[in-house]
Amino acid sequence: MRILRSVRHKLCADGSFMKEFLLDAPVTEGFFAYLGNFGQVESLPGVGEGFYRFEKPDWFSIKGFSGDTTVEVRFKKEVMDLTIDFVYFLVSSFQEGTVDLSGLKKREQVIEERVRKHLYGA
């Protein structure tokens, strides 16, 4: 899966930075289950075609509907420069079925340290 472009963005009242991304394929339940390897996923399957919200605390959240090609990503603004590449990597690494997470996990760990240092100085 690929991010084609950012279609909208805004600075939110809570200080987060929102970007709406257009993808080259609709997201699926499997996509959000895959995201669950990196944070918490909540779902409301009875809403629309199925609403999903992924939260990676201190990094970003992703929300979207199953079957939709648009997702909304909210970045913690202070560390957005550190985390935005990971969103692209996360999306482009996804494929239905089994995904090798080892490369992603390594990268996650490196960024995690930088995020922690930036936000908490340790």
Added chain:
Amino acid sequence: MAIDQKPLIYLNNAATSWPKPPGVLAAIEKSLSLPVFGSGRTTGTQGEDYITKAREGLSSLLGGVPPEHLVFTHNATDSLNILISGFLAGIKGECHALTTALDHNSVLRPLNEYGQQHRIRLDIIPFKDCSVSPDAVEASIRHDTRLMVMTHGSNVLGSVQDIKAIGDLLHDHGIYFIVDGAQTAGHIPVDLESLPIDAFVFTGHKGLLGVPGTGGFYIRDPEAVAPVRFGGTGTDSFSLLHPRGMPERFEIGTHNYPGLAALAAGVEFIEEKGIPSIMEKAEKQTAFLIRELEKEKNITIYNEHPDLPIIAFNIRGLQNDDVGFMLARGYHIIARTGLHCAPLVHDAIDGGEGCVRISHSWFTTDEECRIAADAIRRIAGNADSAVGQA
């Protein structure tokens, strides 16, 4: 992209009304089909004088005030800045000013900027049950209170304020009274001739059914507010000082002709339908939507009896921006979430978290209201029990 092919249900009319009457679209096209006719700016005679048409139409809609006392600006915020800055330009030293917690940042920010510059000491009057009481206003008046700026209708709670009673008591104390009618013009009767107010602000792109980039104000006594912008007017061009006559005193540069053509057509549409019919339809649909939303125990409605077609709510267990996203992407229903540029309203009603606002218009159908109510109830019903791990 199946989701994007569903028909749109637009419930964000308190921000910008949509769709526009066909006559508005036609007027914009027509205004651009010939060279613009601006008195004093061209020898052309073929075009229509949209500026005069818009001024006269608004004069009629707003109670028959002198058309030349209606000034065109970019929008309501622009008007408020001109009026507040111009009024304070005539005050020596620091004075006391009042506004309300119902007000929009278009009022709060200019006033707070002047507060920071020690030009005013600002008191913000709280509201109760969606309204600011005249008693609360009276209790806030001091010996040096010179200015009060307040909303006519809350953009979050849809409550119309008693500007007649408030204006009467402000005038008893010689306090200048500016009313922000961004949410009321075009929705309810506004008789500026009889209301005890000094200036009334409107915007073109909401209830007046025009387009963004148009707005203005009515001013009773132009001498009370100093002009704060200067430049070309197409009149009295030998003078190197700005003309002080009306409306040139406050109107500078070339007008937004297509925008004012749209505004004139929007006002014409409203006059044709009649404010009573517009109100009746809005009230019926508002009552229906509230009745439907009240059926879901998970929904908190913050304004159960709005005067304007605005409903503010939250769904317990869900963030307001998530609800907005679900409505937009899941059901193709456009609402507005967050603080609505009125942070003090949200401090009072939802702890500053913000809420979901739906606002319908003359063009919203009963069927669209039904679909929207079903979608909101469905989201709320699911939020009740279904939030869990994927």
